[in-house]
Amino acid sequence: MVRGIIRVVSLASVSLTSSGFFLYGTGHWDPSDFGVVRIGRAVLTTAAITWDYLTELRHVKAGTEEYESIKSQVHFRSAHRLLDLCCANRGTFIKVGQHLGALEYLVPPEYTKTLSVLHSQAPCTPFPDVVQVIREDLGKEISEVFVEFEEKPLGAASLAQVHRAVLQDGRKVAVKVQHPKVQAQSARDILLMEVLLHAVKKIFPQFEFMWLIEEAKKNLPLELDFENEGRNAEKMSAIVSSFSFLRIPRIYWELSAKRVLVMEYMEGGQVNDREYMKRNQIDINQVARALGQLYSEMIFVHGFVHCDPHPGNVLVRQNPETLVPEIILLDHGLYQVLTESFRLDYCSLWQALIAADMQQIRIYSQRLGAGELYPLFACMLTARSWESVNQGIYQNTVSREEALEIRSNAATYLPEISQLLASVPRQMLLLLKTNDLLRGIETSLGTHASSSSFLNMSRCCVRALARHRKEKTDSLWSYIHISLAETFSLGQLQIYEIVLRLQASCVGCWIRRMMQWVFLYIH
Template identity: 60%
Template sequence: MAVRLLKVSSLATAFVSSGFYLYNKDPNDLSIVRFGHAAATTAVISYDYLTAFRHVQYGTEAYSSLSSKVHRRSAERLRDLCCANRGIFIKVGQHLGAMNYLLPEEYTSTLKVLHSRAPQSTLEEVRRVIREDLGKDLPELFASFEEKPRGAASLAQVHKAVLHDGRTVAVKVQHPKVRKQSSKDIEVMELLFKAVHWLFPDFAFMWLVDEVKRNIPIELDFLNEARNAEKVALMLSHLTFLKIPRVHRDLSTNRILTMDFADGGEVSDRDYMKRHGINVNDISQNLGEMYSEMIFVHGFVHCDPHPGNVLVHKCPFSNKTEIVLLDHGLYQVLQPDLRLDYCHLWQALIRADMSEVERYSRRMGAGDLYPLFACILTARAWSSVNTGISSTPLTNSEDVKIRTNAALYLPQISELLNRMPRPLLLLLKTNDLLHGIEVALETRASSSSFINMSRCCVRALASHKKSTARSRMQWFRITAAERLNLWRISAYELYLWWVTILSWLPGC
């Protein structure tokens, strides 16, 4: 304990000296305040964890109760830091809030609010960005422009506006200081994460800093987001339930993105769906189909499906339910070998083929930690993975068990994430957010998502085999096998539907 307290003292000294090193150009620079706030919060949280358990025996009820309190107040301090420093801090906080498999519930529930608590830029700041990038003032570009943003995120905010020809659009404007601050914020985070790892060796989150370094410059380029939106709209044009707002290129720059305005409720809002007569099971099934297509068939994956970026809407004319996909700044491109390995792995998980689960998990870098990888990927206990996730209903006790065990396996989880191929980290984040939506909609026990995944895996693997077929006969055999497998999946889906109907009948 004395050694660790000495480390805290050394840590504070290092923070001060590093702060002057990072921000020695202007002593009045706001970055110094941001760094000081981050360093102080890190030191307070570290000290709390070091001293809170001195007189409590590990494994007792008192220890468990105290752990929950320390987790809660530390999470609240971290949340307040993210809200105060804004920008990249909120982005990282949102990422941590989705890690149900890694962090205690006190952290995930507290940090999830960051999706709806992002700070806003003033209207004057918005005007200035638009004037600098488009060369005109608001009245010259828009017939009307709502002063209050419809939504604010870590990097930008969205305003509803009407063009002079009467079309309604959504104007996404980057926060003016976020680009300049991002590089300094990443340096601060890297320093703090290394310091905490030095103090608590089990805390190994440098992979998260690496991801932020790689992805933030991409997300700050709104023309890249425009290209992604146009590409995915064309790629998934056959999904009639999906709506991607059209980009207005003449009103878009690196810091401004103008798209058709799309209204709707958040995908996790069950009350909204009930009021508008939207079937939550249909939404969950369509969401699963959409992401299965992206991941397994195309290898081009929207990696930020938090509820604010996925809206549901019932068209008043056709009465059809639509899913509106927003925020296309971050996509992951999967190389063919990784995508096909991922297909094989999910097929093995659905069939409970443990030898194949081990084989493809190892191919993806999991090594001897492949059981842990399978549990993280499916958000299920190892016993359920062994018996078949598609045939074993998820229970509340299993969910509680997963959360409880996550804290016990923190070092192994951190090691696993550090050795994973980088593209898989964003897929895990996507899985976490989709699991969170299923929990909110209470559809996680449904097998429809596994059926959609099975179909997409069959199609993806068959497409690859046909592309390498050496004869017409071989091509026809692969096609026949594909159709047979798809027919089997449809038959199983029909069987599940019939079982459900029978369960509703009296006396059954």
């Protein structure tokens, strides 16, 4: 018996060591970077999580209070094991962990709450390594490019960190420097995660999270190319140039490369920092409306979407001249380009959701791959209960009871959610993540989606669908008819918004009180 155990342990050790050398090579001797250590951590963590679920829930009847209580405890322990693994292996592991932590309405809350700290707890690269990356990519010493360069980073993320610096001509800049080992490790880490997830799926067939790895495979190479990030920033700046409230830092191309990005330095508070906004007399509701308007324009009109709007990437500040809040959009590495057919179907689906048109909700949800799970799909998109979707999501904001129901259902319907995520177009996955990040900001600010938000979405949908129809028509009369219908629809929305503002104003309150007084007097 003992010999058998020793033989198994020996074989496992040899296998892990061999695979470590094969996947990671022998160039990195830091324990956190050495192949056998990284693989060993990942394998042991996966095994511990799998064993916990198998043993703890095996003898408890599903659906009972005891089952739900034990399952929550297992979720909590597993989330913390996963957090420890991400922090230890860093790089790609933190990136994937951040993605999971952002899926607030798609995975159990024990995971999202635990993993959300990864957005602010990424490890820093030592300064000598930062100097080496700049030397290798720019072919110059730091002193040749900058008169000042702060050694302590302003912030560190999963793939890079940002330093404040001053150019030779006195301009203040932010310098984004990629962690030196993440490029070499990323493909191997993804392969390791893919193998482990396949193993988990063999044990739990309902586990459908391979889409997460497929997305990482596609997006990581783009995020690791800082020249691509610079091009995205310039393209977005041109697309939304009409938005006076938006600021995107200028890129200094002559000082940028694949792993180094030098950009204009801009200061502001994080978009979820209510105290910062109060101190600086920034209108929180105005910020929330502007952010909603910006993302509606990206998604519905242009189909070019910034997909990483976590609070560290969205700053706010007060314009000292106009006293209007400004949004500073950072980190343009992750964008989703929507195909025209997908974008138009998505527009039509949101119009149906706002109008509570159940037939159209079913039709367009199914066109987007939801199949018979379209009620669940509608709830995931809106983060509302099916009852609220039926009544009209603009009618009331999310109540505390409804929020608890949604979180509870996220755990209850996890197999169906996994199935749905595996069946929808890949474009939808980043949109769902983006939706959840934006809702997280709304929750922090206490400005849940209002009628104003839905009006902005409706305007963008009307414009996008009208533009498509005008591009497809060859008839002057049809073009005029489409333009008039668009103008009429936008006019209706404008009138409705004026009515809402009047209702919310002092005049509106006075009129309502007068009407109530007249009604009581008559009766």
